[in-house]
Amino acid sequence: MPPATDSIRAFLDYLSHEAAASPLTIETYQSDLRNFTAYAEERLGEPFVPSEGDLDLVRGWLSVKLDEGLKASTVGRCLTSIRSFYRHLLKTGQIKRNPIQALRPPKAARPLPVYVPTEDMEQMLSEEVDPTDWRAVRDHLILTMLYECGLRRSEIAGLRDQAVDTTERQLKVLGKGRKERIVPFGKGLAEEIEAWRHLRTSIFGTTESFFVGSKGTPMAPRAVYQVAHTALATVPNLSRRGAHVLRHTFATDMLNSGADLMLLRELMGHSSVSTTVRYTHTSFEQLKKLYAAHPRAARTPRDDRPDDD
Secondary structure (H helix, E strand, C coil), rough: CCCCHHHHHHHHHHHCCCCCCCCCCCCCCCHHHHHHHHHHHHHHHCCCCCCCCCHHHHHHHHHHHCCCCCHHHHHHHHHHHHHHHHHHHHCCCCCCCCCCCCCCCCCCCCCCCCCCHHHHHHHCCCCCCCCCCCHHHHHHHHHHHHHHHHCCHHHHHHHHHEEEEECCEEEECCCCHEEEEEEEECCHHHHHHHHHHHHHHHHHCCCEECCCCCCCCCCCCHHHHHHHHHHHHCCCCCCCCCCCHHHHHHHHHHHHHCCCHHHHHHHHCCCCCCHHHHHHHHHHHHHHHHCCCCCCCCCCCCCCCCCCC
């Protein structure tokens, strides 16, 4: 079996001349393989020669990468480089068994949902709207329903007029998997809904869709996204500005106000409570930020004496 440097060189030549890999891919693989080889030689105390018994070496190298603070996605890319290398060794007969065939990349941490601070949300929804401007009235109502009802943009776009009941103050929403759920709403939103209905009917006549575009036809989900994106453009420090941000804001504010987790799951139409649990992390981050403002939050204890009973 040739040393790692020779095997790596042959692998990179294969990528370049036979696999037609891009220069960036080749450069990335080369960097990862050199780094892995250096780790292996430091751990073994001798020149590294790839073999069927390298599983622990690869695991150890990936663990070091995680300990260094690299993202799980980056460590997964490192594993991709090594896995491709060992597949090539197997294909060319340099090893008889791939030792890392079953090795899986670390799970990437799901980012916390992006949400709009309550004061910014209130300011956005309290802006004056010309009651004769149908588009302005519609767009303001879309923002309000996204925030107050926690709907998805596809649910807003697909909302039927008959599914909006201002007497009972509830929506019949057709969500993912064509599952129907009931979402209640308040008196203020009911009044805004009736104002939109009256204006819409006076311009477009009777429509089956609750929200319509300039020709009286149903809105597309993309158009709902654009309404939210435009409105959120003025809110600072948001990494995302789509309609889903307002759905996230609904969930976060509900939990911060003491809503039951299982009830919130029903309102949002989640098939699994694990999806809803993500918002508890967002709420906890808010609590930590609030506590950071406490004058004793950054205080260092003077000693290790136990608290009084």
